[in-house]
Amino acid sequence: MSKIDPACIVNSHTEWDPLEEVIVGRVDDATIPEWHVSGKAVWPAKHWGMYKEHAGESFPRELVMKASEELDNFSQVLEMEGVTVRRPEVRPGDFDRPVSTPDFESVSQLYAAMPRDVLITIGNEIIEAPMAWRSRFFEYRPFRSLIKDYFRQGGGWTAAPKPEMSDDLYVPEDKWQEGAGKFVTTEYEPVFDAAEFTRMGRDIFVQRSQVTNDFGIEWMRRHLGDEYQIHVLDFEDKNAMHIDGTFIPLGPGKVLVNPKRPCITGNHKSFFTYQGETKEYALPDMFKGWDIFVAESPVLPESHPLYFTSPWTASCNVLLLDEKRVVCEASEEPTIRKFKEWGFDVIKVPFRHFLPFGGSFHCATCDVRRTGTLQSYF
Numbered sequence: 369m370s371k372i373d374p375a376c377i378v379n380s381h382t383e384w385d386p387l388e389e390v391i392v393g394r395v396d397d398a399t400i401p402e403w404h405v406s407g408k409a410v411w412p413a414k415h416w417g418m419y420k421e422h423a424g425e426s427f428p429r430e431l432v433m434k435a436s437e438e439l440d441n442f443s444q445v446l447e448m449e450g451v452t453v454r455r456p457e458v459r460p461g462d463f464d465r466p467v468s469t470p471d472f473e474s475v476s477q478l479y480a481a482m483p484r485d486v487l488i489t490i491g492n493e494i495i496e497a498p499m500a501w502r503s504r505f506f507e508y509r510p511f512r513s514l515i516k517d518y519f520r521q522g523g524g525w526t527a528a529p530k531p532e533m534s535d536d537l538y539v540p541e542d543k544w545q546e547g548a549g550k551f552v553t554t555e556y557e558p559v560f561d562a563a564e565f566t567r568m569g570r571d572i573f574v575q576r577s578q579v580t581n582d583f584g585i586e587w588m589r590r591h592l593g594d595e596y597q598i599h600v601l602d603f604e605d606k607n608a609m610h611i612d613g614t615f616i617p618l619g620p621g622k623v624l625v626n627p628k629r630p631c632i633t634g635n636h637k638s639f640f641t642y643q644g645e646t647k648e649y650a651l652p653d654m655f656k657g658w659d660i661f662v663a664e665s666p667v668l669p670e671s672h673p674l675y676f677t678s679p680w681t682a683s684c685n686v687l688l689l690d691e692k693r694v695v696c697e698a699s700e701e702p703t704i705r706k707f708k709e710w711g712f713d714v715i716k717v718p719f720r721h722f723l724p725f726g727g728s729f730h731c732a733t734c735d736v737r738r739t740g741t742l743q744s745y746f
């Protein structure tokens with residue numbers, strides 16, 4: 369028998385159950401993190417100069433302002449769709465000053481824009497992730513007043529072991545080489561970003577990535593115990609970071625996949641054409657009979673600044689309000705058309721100014737409550 373209470377203020381088991389309450393991030397005071405090998409492993413090379421020369425400064429202020437307006441508008445749209453929205457608290461000095469611990473110093477902290485990266489709700493519990501970047505060590509702080517409030521109302525609250533993030537956690541920059549399956553984080557201690565995990569009831573999927581190590585995955589496995597199965601998926605992706613731009617559950621029996629990063633994990637193969645080439649997508653056998661929806665290429669112009677990610681977040685990083693309603697970026701016409709063909713009701717929200725900060729609607733949110741119970745979909 370499950371100990372999970374569906375009436376708890378914190379209750380979410382999947383990416384698709386009807387969304388009742390959500391945290392939407394704030395991008396205010398977003399600060400450029402310092403150059404570090406853990407960033408080099410994932411940041412687009414054309415922005416490396418910015419990290420090397422402008423760490424500790426604000427991201428371009430006009431962009432931050434427009435992104436902040438987009439977040440406010442997105443929050444209003446969610447409220448109009450009947451979702452309760454809560455926001456983190458950003459205080460002066462949260463990000464734009466140096467921090468030090470016994471193990472490292474960092475010129476700044478990053479932001480509170482991406483609750484999905486730092487928090488994950490599994491059942492009745494909110495878990496704070498032990499993130500792998502020094503610039504994100506204190507990222508839980510802007511969310512603490514919300515988490516305390518949920519705890520007081522009966523929600524569960526766990527902070528995974530805080531990493532030391534000494535040099536032992538990273539491959540030194542002069543030894544670091546990029547390549548699929550090569551990771552910049554060592555197994556010194558558990559680390560993961562919450563957005564590395566995606567939830568389908570009793571089955572939870574994760575990838576080893578530049579910010580999530582096997583030790584971190586094992587911590588989650590033991591923490592969650594027998595009621596859950598954690599499955600590690602492997603993708604062709606040399607900058608792997610966060611599964612929600614790569615493999616996105618859309619409902620029971622439905623998953624959205626990024627054609628640029630095929631899954632190479634199992635024997636259940638499907639094929640599709642991407643840029644004139646036939647591609648193989650190999651999932652574990654448990655996905656037999658599932659619909660594999662292939663994401664459309666993003667239409668974001670090449671010149672659009674993306675400081676942290678590939679452009680695929682524009683088309684893949686969608687938020688489901690239930691099995692029917694999906695929030696898509698308003699200029700991504702091909703994606704919108706596809707979702708309609710697949711039978712979804714599309715809610716179009718402009719988010720182009722937010723994308724540069726490393727994600728879209730899924731990243732910018734964290735589920736607090738979705739109607740539903742813990743089930744198995746396989």
Ligand code: DAV
Nearest residue numbers: 610613677678727731
């Ligand atoms: O480049 O697709 C997405 C990360 C979103 N949290 C990417 C990474």
